[in-house]
Amino acid sequence: MTDATATLSADDAALATPFLATLVRIMRAEDAYGAWEKRSDAHLLKDFILTKEQRREIPIIGDPDPDVLWRVDKFYAAIGLTIEGRTGFVASPMMKIGHEGFGRVILTVGRLVVLSRSLRDVHRWGHEDLTKLAEAGTKAVDEACEMIAKYPGLADW
Amino acid sequence: MTDATATLSADDAALATPFLATLVRIMRAEDAYGAWEKRSDAHLLKDFILTKEQRREIPIIGDPDPDVLWRVDKFYAAIGLTIEGRTGFVASPMMKIGHEGFGRVILTVGRLVVLSRSLRDVHRWGHEDLTKLAEAGTKAVDEACEMIAKYPGLADW
Numbered sequence: 001m002t003d004a005t006a007t008l009s010a011d012d013a014a015l016a017t018p019f020l021a022t023l024v025r026i027m028r029a030e031d032a033y034g035a036w037e038k039r040s041d042a043h044l045l046k047d048f049i050l051t052k053e054q055r056r057e058i059p060i061i062g063d064p065d066p067d068v069l070w071r072v073d074k075f076y077a078a079i080g081l082t083i084e085g086r087t088g089f090v091a092s093p094m095m096k097i098g099h100e101g102f103g104r105v106i107l108t109v110g111r112l113v114v115l116s117r118s119l120r121d122v123h124r125w126g127h128e129d130l131t132k133l134a135e136a137g138t139k140a141v142d143e144a145c146e147m148i149a150k151y152p153g154l155a156d157w
Numbered sequence: 158m159t160d161a162t163a164t165l166s167a168d169d170a171a172l173a174t175p176f177l178a179t180l181v182r183i184m185r186a187e188d189a190y191g192a193w194e195k196r197s198d199a200h201l202l203k204d205f206i207l208t209k210e211q212r213r214e215i216p217i218i219g220d221p222d223p224d225v226l227w228r229v230d231k232f233y234a235a236i237g238l239t240i241e242g243r244t245g246f247v248a249s250p251m252m253k254i255g256h257e258g259f260g261r262v263i264l265t266v267g268r269l270v271v272l273s274r275s276l277r278d279v280h281r282w283g284h285e286d287l288t289k290l291a292e293a294g295t296k297a298v299d300e301a302c303e304m305i306a307k308y309p310g311l312a313d314w
Contacts, residue, residue, distance in 0.1 A: 094251045094263065106251065108263060111270040111304070112311075147268070154269075154308070 014130035015041050018085060019137035023048075023078035030074075047071060048133050050126025062123040064101040072097075072125055075137065076105050082141045083107070083114065087148050089155050091115075097122055107144060110157030114144035171287035172198050175242060176294035180205075180235035187231075204228060205290055207283025219280040221258040229254075229282055232294065233262050236272065239298045240264070244305050246312050248272075254279055264301060267314030271301035 014020055024041045031037065036044055048071055073095060080091040089109045097103030101122035107115040117140075119125070127133035148155045171177055181198045188194070193201055205228055230252060237248040246266045254260030258279035264272040274297075276282070284290035305312045 094253055096251055106265060108265075108270050108273075111273070113265050113268045113270060116265075116268070151311070154311070 011042055011130045014134040017134045017138055019078060019082050019141055020045070020130065020134045022082045022085070023074065023133075023137065026074050026078050026081070042130065045130065045133070048075070048126060049129060050124065051128055055124055055126070058124045060121070060124075062101065063099055064097065064122040064125070068122060068125050069097060072105070072119070072122060076107065079115065079137055079140045079144070080107055082137070083109070083144050083148075086141065086145055087155075089148055091144060109144075109148055109155045112147060112151050112154040112157075114147040114155075115140055168199055168287045171291040174291045174295055176235060176239050176298055177202070177287065177291045179239045179242070180231065180290075180294065183231050183235050183238065199287065202287065202290070205232070205283060206286060207281065208285055212281055212283070215281045217278070217281075219258065219278075220256055221254065221279040221282070225279060225282050226254060229262070229276070229279060233264065236294055236297045236301070237264055239294070240266070240271065240301045240305075243298065243302055244312075246305055248301060266301075266305055266312045269304060269308050269311040269314075271304040271312070272297055 015024070020041075024044060027044050028036070047067070073093075076093040076095065080093050083089065083091040087109075091107045091109045091114055093105060093107050095103065095105045097119060101120065103119045103122070105115075105117045105119060106113050127136055172181070177198075181201060184201050185193070204224070230250075233250040233252065237250050240246065240248040244266075248264045248266045248271055250262060250264050252260065252262045254276060258277065260276045260279070262272075262274045262276060263270050284293055
């Protein structure tokens with residue numbers, strides 16, 4: 001097996017995770033004019049990927065542009081939807097990010113904060129490859145589902 | 158006792174509640190240029206008051222202006238600070254209001270959603286008098302403190 005096919009199948013495995021499948025679904029839902037219709041799933045998610053080299057080229061201090069905030073929003077929306085798919089509970093994200101790119105995202109289910117993340121340097125937000133992106137989302141979903149399993153009474157408020 | 162003095166003492170009693178005292182403190186902290194220095198506490202809170210007659214004059218459908226959003230924000234910030242004064246736990250508000258004036262505010266402490274309120278018709282947000290304003294805030298604080306007392310482990314995450 002060559003390196004190229006190995007990478008290809010890593011991407012395919014990542015895209016097959018419930019989290020990335022949901023993220024792709026959300027992105028396609030936003031495509032009201034069909035402009036992305038012919039794009040592959042991997043192409044559709046390309047802006048979520050930020051390699052180490054790309055990150056190094058971005059200044060350490062910077063204001064996040066609307067596009068990156070939009071992607072962070074979609075990332076957490078996909079986490080919420082994947083939680084719903086797994087547990088049946090709707091998880092709603094709330095985000096508070098200052099113009100300097102520092103902030104916080106929480107996902108709540110009923111009276112339970114199932115996920116809480118501090119965000120910093122949002123202008124450099126992204127994941128190294130599809131595998132890492134899938135891992136980050138799936139880890140957050142796992143964490144949230146554990147909270148729901150532990151406190152079902154508060155989730156079902 | 159005349160009606161005027163009765164109203165005066167009702168306002169004084171309201172202003173003496175921990176909740177309104179906190180709201181006044183927050184408002185004075187915003188007054189960076191001392192423009193409100195000579196205003197009484199009741200005067201400082203006058204825009205939080207919306208009598209039934211005033212409400213009737215506002216169209217049912219309308220977009221909330223930044224001033225009313227700012228007041229809603231201060232109202233929930235004061236609830237958060239009063240909760241902290243009573244329990245020692247920091248309660249942070251998060252607000253999500255669409256431009257049409259519908260939305261949601263939650264206050265979280267650790268992993269616990271201590272308060273959750275749907276908001277609608279935010280462009281007509283306000284309370285009838287200082288007593289009602291104090292009651293609304295104090296009720297929310299009570300509710301939040303009960304949640305913290307019930308689930309101390311989640312509050313102290």
